[in-house]
């Protein structure tokens with residue numbers, strides 16, 4: 523049986539229009555159908571987790587910031603189009619003149635001023651952390667568990683949180699990869715430092731949407747070959 527191109531599976535999972543023959547194939551094929559379902563779940567979960575409410579700071583915080591800037595620095599409020607990420611769901615828009623003012627003050631008086639103004643009375647909001655998918659990290663030969671990778675949404679970023687132990691490097695170092703479910707494409711996510719059992723790597727929704735859902739840790743040598751060594755120690759597929 524000829525299976526449709528992987529891009530068409532991803533397109534289907536994303537809800538895009540695909541040729542009639544592809545839809546028919548997916549209904550019948552015991553390999554492609556479940557793969558599309560799995561892709562759909564991971565994509566849905568990562569997308570849903572993005573719809574978190576960003577809470578604007580309470581008025582008292584703004585007042586404190588404005589007071590802080592107004593008095594000693596004699597700054598004139600002015601409108602600027604340099605808006606930060608707008609709050610979702612129609613929260614009242616606030617002209618952030620103080621951002622420009624703080625930046626200007628930082629440049630004129632030293633960046634310490636900016637940091638002090640921003641930190642005072644306005645503790646950085648703790649971003650929400652949400653696990654959207656997990657992958658067991660098992661050895662390829664004996665399927666021994668060596669840890670777990672989690673796809674976590676931290677605020678507005680998507681991280682791959684890798685926990686692994688007992689991975690002998692002997693020589694060389696450990697590299698984390700995301701392999702496409704077509705098993706033809708892969709991207710390097712980063713290096714897992716020696717002796718570190720947990721590390722977070724920033725990835726993107728795009729990668730997940732394209733089907734990069736297999737987590738792989740390989741042993742790499744200090745050579746001039748940036749490609750995957752082929753020496754995979756553990757691997758697992760992200761699933762909800």
Ligand SMILES: [Zn+2]
Nearest residue numbers: 525551553554
């Ligand atoms: Zn198929």
